[in-house]
Amino acid sequence: MKALVYADYGDPLTLVDVPEPTCGSDQVRLQVHASSVNPIDWKLHSGALRFLRPIPRPAVPGLDVVGTVLESKASGFAVGDRVVARLGDVPGGAAAEQCVAGADVSVLAPAGLDTAELAALPLAGMTALQGLRDDCGLRMEGDDRRVLVVGASGGVGHYAVQLARIAGAHVTAVCSGKRAEMVRELGADHVIDYRERDDFVSDAPYDIVIDCAAKAPWARFREVMAPGSHLSQPTPNGGWMLAFATSAFTSKKAHFTMLKANASDLGILVDHMQAGRLRSVVGRTFPWTELAAAWEVNKKGGTAGKIALET
Numbered sequence: 001m002k003a004l005v006y007a008d009y010g011d012p013l014t015l016v017d018v019p020e021p022t023c024g025s026d027q028v029r030l031q032v033h034a035s036s037v038n039p040i041d042w043k044l045h046s047g048a049l050r051f052l053r054p055i056p057r058p059a060v061p062g063l064d065v066v067g068t069v070l071e072s073k074a075s076g077f078a079v080g081d082r083v084v085a086r087l088g089d090v091p092g093g094a095a096a097e098q099c100v101a102g103a104d105v106s107v108l109a110p111a112g113l114d115t116a117e118l119a120a121l122p123l124a125g126m127t128a129l130q131g132l133r134d135d136c137g138l139r140m141e142g143d144d145r146r147v148l149v150v151g152a153s154g155g156v157g158h159y160a161v162q163l164a165r166i167a168g169a170h171v172t173a174v175c176s177g178k179r180a181e182m183v184r185e186l187g188a189d190h191v192i193d194y195r196e197r198d199d200f201v202s203d204a205p206y207d208i209v210i211d212c213a214a215k216a217p218w219a220r221f222r223e224v225m226a227p228g229s230h231l232s233q234p235t236p237n238g239g240w241m242l243a244f245a246t247s248a249f250t251s252k253k254a255h256f257t258m259l260k261a262n263a264s265d266l267g268i269l270v271d272h273m274q275a276g277r278l279r280s281v282v283g284r285t286f287p288w289t290e291l292a293a294a295w296e297v298n299k300k301g302g303t304a305g306k307i308a309l310e311t
């Protein structure tokens with residue numbers, strides 16, 4: 001089969017013939033139909049995370065996938081089923097004609113849901129869900145508290161806006177002005193254009209914050225957070241590590257959100273999608289073989305929602 005392979009950190013992605021992946025127990029082997037870009041893909045490739053998450057090389061990148069089951073060694077999945085999954089960081093593998101996915105991170109894809117929209121969902125959607133619900137305590141029904149989503153038009157952010165809205169929250173979204181209408185359509189009550197202002201001040205303090213942009217320091221958030229509030233930070237730098245430690249002793253808490261991929265949360269998101277409550281905005285689509293170009297677009301920013309890759 002064909003796969004995009006990098007020989008070492010930072011090396012070019014090359015389209016080569018490789019053996020088909022082996023399906024282990026509790027795994028499915030998939031014919032890949034679509035994947036999507038997440039910043040972690042090019043961060044892992046660059047080697048920037050090598051001390052936290054070393055990647056055995058040569059490597060095939062790609063963590064989100066939608067595909068058809070070619071072989072199943074997992075109960076609940078049969079040959080011919082369409083599946084959506086979030087592959088493990090090691091080995092990744094979605095940038096290929098076939099990949100293997102664990103049953104613990106795979107969900108049957110309901111008929112009728114768009115393949116690219118589904119492929120956009122796993123990593124970014126679960127991060128938004130876990131950041132809001134698990135780290136910040138958002139109750140997923142009947143929670144009318146005030147939520148701030150920074151980076152609201154991007155991958156994680158646009159799911160966070162919708163999930164907060166599904167929960168019943170009042171949502172303030174921070175994004176560039178050209179995406180204001182999009183985030184309002186997704187459920188934001190109030191929009192702040194970060195190109196016009198660099199504060200997050202609204203008419204009342206926030207109970208829950210998710211920072212999907214990683215541009216502003218903890219101090220800027222703390223001043224707009226209510227006592228008893230929580231912030232989810234999926235992209236911590238050194239300053240944030242100090243915030244996580246010190247905020248544990250204050251009434252405004254900062255949490256490092258680290259995705260724990262699992263089929264249960266992915267199933268919750270797919271159910272919301274099937275019910276028409278949640279959707280993926282796919283701002284750009286590339287053929288899967290043009291992954292390097294898709295990464296460059298993601299690095300530059302400015303895309304609405306997610307970038308999908310189609311086979």
Ligand SMILES: NC(=O)c1ccc[n+]([C@@H]2O[C@H](COP(=O)([O-])OP(=O)(O)OC[C@H]3O[C@@H](n4cnc5c(N)ncnc54)[C@H](OP(=O)(O)O)[C@@H]3O)[C@@H](O)[C@H]2O)c1
Nearest residue numbers: 039151153154155156176194213215234235258259301302
């Ligand atoms: N820890 C984890 O498990 C985990 C999981 C998923 C993601 N992450 C991290 O979370 C971050 C977000 O991921 P993503 O997939 O959502 O990335 P993304 O799609 O690139 O979205 C980032 C968003 O931030 C916006 N932005 C840029 N500068 C801003 C500013 N000054 N103020 C407000 N918004 C600004 C961008 O808007 P414009 O395009 O308009 O500039 C874009 O919509 C990345 O660093 C990623 O690596 C971590």
